[in-house]
Amino acid sequence: MLRQYVYISTADGIGPEDIASILDSCQRNNSERNVTGLLLYNGRNFLQLLEGDVEDLSWVMRKIEADPRHNGVSIIEDIAIAGRACPDWLMRHIRIVDQVPERRAALDAELPAALEPNLRRIILNFAALN
Ligand SMILES: Cc1cc2nc3c(=O)[nH]c(=O)nc-3n(C[C@H](O)[C@H](O)[C@H](O)COP(=O)(O)O)c2cc1C
Structure with missing residues (x-):
């Protein structure tokens, strides 16, 4: 049965090379486990x-929780879904644009159309926080 998780976590001192290394792991592990999604x-x-x-999600979450590059991993949504919102994204890193006034619209345009409206709202609110 398909599910969607959304979690948030805290990281200090993460650089572009860390993001690249995380995305490498995602390509390798998530393709093997058929896990898709997005990262902000x-x-x-x-x-x-x-x-x-x-x-598969439990397996990937164990890897994620064990990663010392972040902490305080908290699952904030866990819902059953009929189909994937991002079937083609093994793990898509979506950049949050610097310009605050344009941020919401820019992200809204990049999020998948099939995303459940409540999850879309949560993700847009997260991006507006800093
Ligand atoms: C924010 C964040 C997101 C991550 N997302 C994933 C993920 O979706 N899939 C994954 O396999 N590893 C993910 N990782 C990396 C894992 O925590 C771990 O470092 C990596 O999978 C180790 O893989 P390996 O044991 O196969 O070398 C993430 C790490 C962080 C910090």
Whole structure:
């Protein structure tokens, strides 16, 4: 059965090379586990959406929680879904644009159309926080 998780976490001193290394792990592990999703980083916090079968999500979440590059991993949404919102994204890093007035619209345009409206609202609010 397919589910979607959204979690947030806190990271200090993460640089572009850390993001690249995280995305490398995602390409390798998430393709093997058929987990898809998206990742946002606002300079201090991550928000990640993950979708897949429960056993695969649990496996990936164990890897994520064990990663010392962040802490305080908190799952804020866990919902059953009929189909994936981002089937083609093994893990898409979506950049939050610097310009605050344009940020919401820019992200809204990049989020997948099939995203459940409540999750879209949560992700847009996260991006507006800093
Ligand atoms: C914010 C964040 C998101 C991550 N997302 C994933 C992920 O979706 N899939 C994954 O396999 N690893 C993810 N990782 C990396 C894992 O925590 C871990 O470092 C990596 O999977 C280790 O893989 P390996 O044991 O196969 O080398 C993430 C790490 C961070 C900090």
